[in-house]
Amino acid sequence: MAVTMAAQRPQRDERCGDPPLDEDEGRQQQDSGGQAKEGRRTGPAGGGVTDRRGRPAAARSATGRRGSRPRSDGALADPGAAAGAVRQNRGVMFGILGTTRVIGADGGEVALGGPRRRALLALLLLDAGRLVTVERLIDGLYGEEPPAGVGNAVQSQVSRLRQVLPVPLEGHPAGYRLAVDPVDVDAHRFQRAAVRGRDALDAGEPAKAADLLREALGLWRGPALADVGDAPFAPAQAVRLEELRLSAVEDRVEAELALGGHRALVAELGELVTAYPLRERLRAQLMRALYGSGRQSEALEAFETARRALADTLGADPGPELAAVHLSVLRGDPELLPRPSARPGDVSRETSMDGAVRPESGMTGTGRHVSRETSAAPYAPAVTESLAPRHELPAPITSFIGREEELDRIDDQLAGGRLVTLIGPGGAGKTRLAVEAARRCPHDATFVELAGLTGGDELPQAVLGALGLREGGLRPGGPAGAGGPGAPGGPAPSAAVPDAVARITASLDGRPLLLVLDNCEHLVDEAARFAQRLLAGAPGVRVLATSREALGIAGEVLSPVPTLPVPPPGSAREQALASPAVRLFRERAAAVRPGFDPAADAATTAAVLRLCTALDGLPLAIELAAARLRALSVSEIADRLGAAPERPGDEGYPYSLGVRPDALFRLLSRGSRTAEPRQRSLRGVVDWSWELLPDDERAVLRRASVFAGTWTLAAAEAVCADPDPDGTADGAIAPEDVLDLVAALVDKSLVTVQQPDGSGGVRYRLLESIRAYGAERLAEAGETDALLRAHAAYFLDLALTADPWLRTAAQLDWLRLLSDDRDNFQAALHRCLDSGDVPTAMRLIAALSTYWLLRGVRYEGAGHARRVLAALGPHAPEGREEEYALCVMAVLSTLSGPEGFTEHVAAATVVVEDMSRLARRFPVLTLLWAPFAGVPEDGVDTLGALEDFLAGDDDPWFRALGHLGLGFQSWMVAADLELAERECTLSLAGFKRQGDRWGMITCLNVLADLADYRGEVRQAADLLGEALVMAEELDSALDMAELLCNRAAYSRQAGDLGTAAASCERAVELSRRAGAPETLAMAHLGLAETARLRGDLDTARALCAQALAECPVGWFSTNSTRSKVMVAMGRIAVAEGDPDTARTRIREAAAIDIVALQFPLAGSETAAAAAALALLEGDPHRAAVLLGAAEALRGGALKGPDAAASAEAARDALGEAAYAAATAAATGLPRDEAAALVTAYVRAR
CATH class of the missing domain: 3.40.50 (Rossmann fold)
Structure with missing residues (x-):
């Protein structure tokens, strides 16, 4: 049966221009009787006969035997290996013999995306239906040196491929499996048909062989894996498949020769030999075709040409096959002459470049007309040009960094x-x-x-x-x-x-x-x-x-081009160095200073990170900065630009007012001499955009330069509009005009849009280069002072508005809003103080104090508050007393003691005591003052005062705070468990009604202590867990650190030292982030105690010394921590057998807490440590008495491994009866007498 061929042009893919893998033509052909009968489907090039499902007809041989499954390594696997392939892809066809393609069941082509995704699919198709390991995918896609995070990259590519494939891509523990039958992949169909063709040829069935081999070759649309050749796996696989194709061409020619097609094959074999001059089988076939066509002399010349080519290229003689044909031609062997054709018409037909038989029309399977002279050679130059895309693109002279996602x-x-626009700022x-x-x-x-x-x-x-x-x-x-x-x-x-x-x-x-x-x-x-x-x-x-x-x-699709990612604050060094911005700087820097390495030392790394961050990751700016390394070090470049250090210093939050415009544009001004003038300097890039703007857009852009970080539309309307837009000035900008003007600047990539996580509104930002340029233009317009005042006024009003909401259920939303404007608040404070506007700075510090407390970042106002106090002196301005006192507290939050600020502390004390410690305008002052000043000496009267306050105050938040104060003092000072629990429970309910998470956290922390005291450790842990969840919602580093320190203490009591150490290590990180030295001291103390219990006394001693140095002096709330550090150091000395040092440390602890009688619970720990000292000195009776005093101070039985060990040792030495009598002698003592007993002992020597 002759193979039919469509002469029409096949449908092309919109992106690559290739014909589809399957083309159904002549579905209904009219026979001579006028009846419609089903036509046969042809392969993708028109030459392969397929069934309705697109399978080659050759897949079913005359014997019914299915061919063996071809493997991607060239071997033929057991046909049962893919028997389990999921047949959900019915009608879906895959192609890699050309570009990588997927044709859906509806005949439409599936859009696969970029080359990485196509390469992944091709690699899976080579082993269709079989598991491909992750290791093989990584090696095949990324080579021997894959980038960092390659596992995630492969997982991401698999996920994206799954989204577009119409068949399952299964994930397995060891890798992935594309659940398709190999028969639906053209490469596997080709190999099967080619094997059957050769089998038929070996069996003496040349006609059948020719049909099978034409079908196989008809599946080729171009070079195998043509669009994924850059993938590491592709070259070897493409060579393998190409070799199989050439072998199939040679077999098909052999079959045609056996059928007597010598004359028709001469032209094709001539082109094949030209394309593949070292394939001896083709040369032998050409000689046979020439001889069989009556051209013996040309056949002999063909041999001489082959002999010279082999000698010149390989230095070798013709092989046995070619030599044998040569001898047969010389002898005139009749076996070389054509035999009668097995089928009429076989000799007269032409064969095309891919080996498929073509009708006389001369049309190829792609619809192109190919002459007899050029049709034979596979991928001959004229055809290769149509298969390989021509890219008329600028040749790159530098490496391309990052941008994989883009x-x-x-x-x-x-x-x-069909229209994609890349939009983004210049550079x-x-x-x-x-x-x-x-x-x-x-x-x-x-x-x-x-x-x-x-x-x-x-x-x-x-x-x-x-x-x-x-x-x-x-x-x-x-x-x-x-x-x-x-x-x-x-x-x-x-x-x-x-x-x-x-x-x-x-x-x-x-x-x-x-x-x-x-x-x-x-x-x-x-x-x-x-x-x-x-x-x-x-x-x-x-x-x-x-x-x-x-x-x-x-129809336009926008594709934003952002700047290169810069390392986020706190990134690990390796992660930071691998960021695209740093990689770009490294490569461009190495070009002008060979050997430059940003990882050379910590200082160089830090400078590179500062520089890339200050330049927003803008590629052009980074390249211009790197060019300056010919004359400057990277640190000098960063310093000249004014790039801020990564970590906060004494001045608090690590924001930046931006790089210095004059330095920015002066330094970044020497680009490539061959670049466009506007690309040779950073100023030229921004000038180009500025000149395209109308006047009103220019005005908004320069005014927006006063913002630091991001900003909202409301801020822009308040700050960037003209103060009197209804005046007579032409072109005045009203607040309602700002939206359209900002939107226009966004459209022109001069303003970028950001949407914070969890927020419903967008925020805007200027790149640093644009902000610096706008600041210059603002100064030229004479608007700088007025805009800075407007900026400060807006953000002061925002902070004052937010403060009362921070004590309600809406506090999370307001905290998020204020956090988004942290840079603007810091910039406003800095500028106010620089310009001498101290009153505004003082008010802004006060307005932000609640925010800083809830976020656990009190240090953010410390540097600014110090400048305020220096300007005001130790005198609170009339009407701003609370604001003044909050500035004092801001300074003290970062000091180890009040030295140098005693006069300011005295002035603030007068302010707070005059209002009975209840600040009404800024209630946060009450919260901050209590842990600093503590309770008055007449603590009992304080409890009464709190009860009187609760009886008369109607404000629900203040009432909740009052209950908390009463409960806290009842527990820590009076050790009244019942009263403390009742008041804290009432406070918790009040704060819950208000929605104040900070209040709830504080109540839960105290209630957890009470549960632990009762021995209900599980309940204590649950209460702390609830508090930690809310602290995480607040993102309060300080609260989380304190809660973790408490959880560590519970873990140590239970003997779980691993959990205790982990909690303290996390608390150390959070305390440093919060800038809270007293909490950092608590965390280091917890690590010291854990090390001591493990027997690592050297580490414990060093950690205690560190905690003591961090613990501020003069704070009421830190007395307990200092006392505990001294106790821990005393216990270390006891463990080392050093009674003198132990007594000194325990005596210092007693001087802190027992004399003041403000922390009886801490005093009980001092008494228990004194008992351990008595045991060391050989006095178990004294030890038992001191343990009884410890119970008296605590108001209950002692807990923990230290107390248990001391009690056991004293009991063993004295006997049960004597031990019980000794402890009973002190257990019933009043607290002051128990404290005096302990003090007398530790001071005895």
Whole structure:
């Protein structure tokens, strides 16, 4: 049966121009009787016979035997290996013999995305239906040196591939499996048909062999794995498949020779030998075809040509097969002559370049006409050009860093749309990204630079030139840009060609093409009109544009180009060095200073991170900064730019007022001499955008430069509008105008949009280069002072508005809002103090104090408060007394003691005591003052005062606070368990009604202590867990650290030292983040106690010394911590057998807490430590008495491993009765007498 062939042009893929894998043509053919009968389906090139499901007819041989399954390594696996393949992909076909393709059951092609995703699919298809390990995927996709995080990268690519595939991609513990039958993959169908063809040839069935081999070869659409050749696995697999294809071609020629097709094969074999001169079998077949055609002399000449080629290239003689044919030709062997054709018409048919038989029409399976002279050679030069895409793109001269996600996104966007615009600020790398994206495109791509054009009429001419168009149409092989405006031989810019767009569309004639239009922003209207008309008239064209502003036409897909990611604060060193911004700096720096390495030392690494962060990761700015390394060190560059240190210093929060504009533009001004003038300096880049703006947009842009970090539309409306927009000034900007003006700046990539996590509104930001440029323009306009005042006024009002809401259920929303503006608050404080506006700075510190407390970042106001106090002196301004006292507390929060500020502390004390410690305008003052000042000496009277307050105050938040104060003092001072629990429970209920998480956390912490005291450790842990959840919601580092220290103490009592150590280590991190030395001391004390219990006394001693140095002096709340440190050091001395040191340390602890009688619970720990000392000195009776005193101070039985060990030792030495009598003698003592007993003992020597 003859193989039918469609002469029509097959449907092309919109992106790559290849014909689909399966083409159903002639589905209903009319027979001679007029009845419709089902036609046979052909393979993708038209030459392979398939069944309804697209399988080759050869898949079912005459014997019914199915072929063995081909493996990706070239071997043929057991056919049962894929028997379990999931058959959910019925009708879905896959191709890798050409570009990587998937044809769905509906006949449409699946858009696969970028080359990395195509490579992953191709690698899985090579082992279709079988498990491919993760290790093999990594090796195949990334090679021997995969990047960091490659496992996540593979997982991400698998996830993206799953989203587009119409068949299952299964995940297994060891890897992934594409659940398809190999018969649905063209490479496997090819190998099966090729094997059957050779079997038929060996069995003496040349006609059957020829059919099978034509079907096999008809599956090839171009070079195997053509679009994934850069993947490490692809070259070897492509070579393997190509070798199998050539072997199949040779077998098919052998079958045609056996059928007597000598004469028809001569031309094809001539081209094959030219393409593959070292394949002796082809040369032998050419000699046989020539001899069988009556051309003996030419056959002998063909042998001489082969002999010379082998000798010149390999230094070898012809092999046995070629030599034997040569001898047969010389002898005139009749076996070489054609035999009668086995089938009529076999000899007269032509064979095409892929080995498939073609009808006399001369049309290939791709619909192209191929002459007899060029049809035979597979991938001959004329055909290769049509298979391999031609990229007329600028050749890169530097490496391309990062942008993997952006490239994948652009691939997807181009697969689904025809106009994609890369938008982003100047210097972000849009052009380079567009070129790299176009380079990945599987069809032709042409680049057109528009920056040098001055008018819209030049744009079509630039495109004509880039396409190499002449009067006759497209000039084959024309270089990019040749014949363009102003180019030699090209039209002058003013020489308009009539209807140039029509010429372009007509010349393309459906040709698939990606047209890159670079730098459209200054011709945005003209570019939009051109793109719209081009896309309407040339359906095979896609446009990839770069612009700082969208073209704004229907169908446009925007692809934002952000700056390169910079390492987030606190990143690990390895992670920071691997960030794209740092990698770019490293590579460009090494080009001008060979051997430069940002990882050389900590100082260099820190400077590089500062620099990249200060430059926002803007690629052009980073490259310009790197160029300065010829004359400066990286630290000098960062210092000159004013890049802020990464960590906070004495001044608190590590914000930056921005780089210095003069230094920024002066330093970053020496770019490449061959670059466009606007790309040679950072100022030139921003100038280009500024000149395109109307006056009102310029005004908003320069005024927005006063913002630090991000800002809201409300802030812009308040700050950037004219103060009197209804006045007579022309062009005044009203608040309601700001929205449209900001939106216009966003559209032009001068303002970036950010949306914080969990927030419903957007925020805006200026890149540092644009902010610095705007600040210069603001100064030129004489608006700087007025805008800074407006900025400070807005943010003071915001902080004052937020303060009462921070004590309600809405506190999380308001905390998030204030956190988003941390940079602006710090900038306002800094500027107010620089300009001498001390009153505004003082009010802003007070307004932010609640926020700083709840977030656990009290240090943020310390440096500014110190400057306020220095300006005011030790005198509270009239009417601003609470604000003054809060400034004093802000300073004290970061000091180890009040030295140097005693006069300010005295003035603040007067303020707070005059209001009975209840600050009404700023209640946070009450919360901050209590742990600093403690309770008055007449503690009992204080309890009564709190009860009187609760009886008369109606404010629900203050009542909850009063109950908390009463409960806390009842527990810590009076050790009244019942009263403390009742009051804390009432306080917790009150704070819950208000929604104040800080209050609830504090209550739960005290209630956990009470539960632990009763021995209910599980309940204590649950209460702490509830408090920790709320502290995490508040993102309060300070509260989380304190709670973790308490949890560690419970774990030590239970003997779980591992959990105790982990909790304290986390508390250390949080305390440092909070800038809270007293909490840091608690965490280090917890680690010291854990080390002591483990027997590591050296580590314990060092940690105690560190905790003592960190613990502030003069704070009421830190007395307990200092006492506990002394006790721990005393116990270390006891363990070392040093009674003198132990007595000294325990005596110091007693002087802190027992004399003052303010911490009886801490005093009980001192008494228990004194008991351990008595045992060391050989006095078990004294030890038993001291343990009884400890119980008296605590108000109950002692707990923990230390007390248990001391009690056991004393009991063993005295006996049970004597021990009980000794402890009973002190257990019933009043607290003051128990304290005196302990003090007398430790002071005895």
